[in-house]
Amino acid sequence: MRIALGAFGLQDDLNSKFFIKKVLEGGVENPKSLANRLADKRYFEMASAFGFGGTGAAAVTENGFADKIIGLYQSRSFEVAVGESDENLRLALGLRRDLAALARKDASEDTKWFTIMGAAPLRKVFEVAFSLPKSFGTIDIDKQLETLKQKSRQAFGDASVSQFADPERIEALTRRFLLRADLAAVSQQFSGGSIALQLLQSARFQR
Structure with a gap:
């Protein structure tokens, strides 16, 4: 759980197991799901990556899923370490990943x-x-x-x-x-x- 949450910058929620379970169980396909209703979109990204709550198989069953989460965790951990000395550099590192991914999404500009x-x-x-x-x-x-x-x-x-x-x-x-x-x-x-x-x-x- 520490690695899964840390992969999405949610390590502060380590003790919020019931809340995280609800976020994951609801998935993102239902517009009324918890992940879709939360203002902090990191929960949406986590729920989307795990793929529970949908009509198909969860993403956790796919080959390479664990490696993907571990890679995200390592990247975030490095950013956290950088942020301990310079918070702005941490934000800059995260920007390259998060903004690029958002820019490529099939969604309206608004x-x-x-x-x-x-x-x-x-x-x-x-x-x-x-x-x-x-x-x-x-x-x-x-x-x-x-x-x-x-x-x-x-x-x-x-x-x-x-x-x-x-x-x-x-x-x-x-x-x-x-x-x-x-x-x-x-x-x-x-x-x-x-x-x-x-x-x-x-x-x-x-x-």
Whole structure:
């Protein structure tokens, strides 16, 4: 269970066995299933990968299933280790996997954007990359969709999520995110109060 949950970044749910069982049992084919109703789409990805609750055989019976889950777990574990020293780098690593997979899905562009809004790591990357305020998540959901499309068109000349099936577009987004994250950190470090404190400390040292 630790490996299965860790493969989808859900290691904090290790003690929520009943909840995880319900997510898996419901599968994703039924629009009313728990995995489809949860805002955090990591549960959907897990339920989809295991394939329970559908009309056909579960994915766990397929050759290579265990290797796939182990590979995901190892990748996520590496990201967690990186995140212990730099959370932004962890988000950047996950972006290459999660956004590319989403971009290639057979779904409408609005559905893909809503998926991004429901996935905390992806949402944070786009909010930082597009310099959106912390209050952005509190506005009307349709307005959020409109804003993300507008910002994407301004930054990349394309309002679609499908554009990120191109590795070069993901790389451009990654650079934009890391640059703005660094600028925000520097700005916070040298805010008015911080500068005043440094000046006072410097004056005290000189005396």
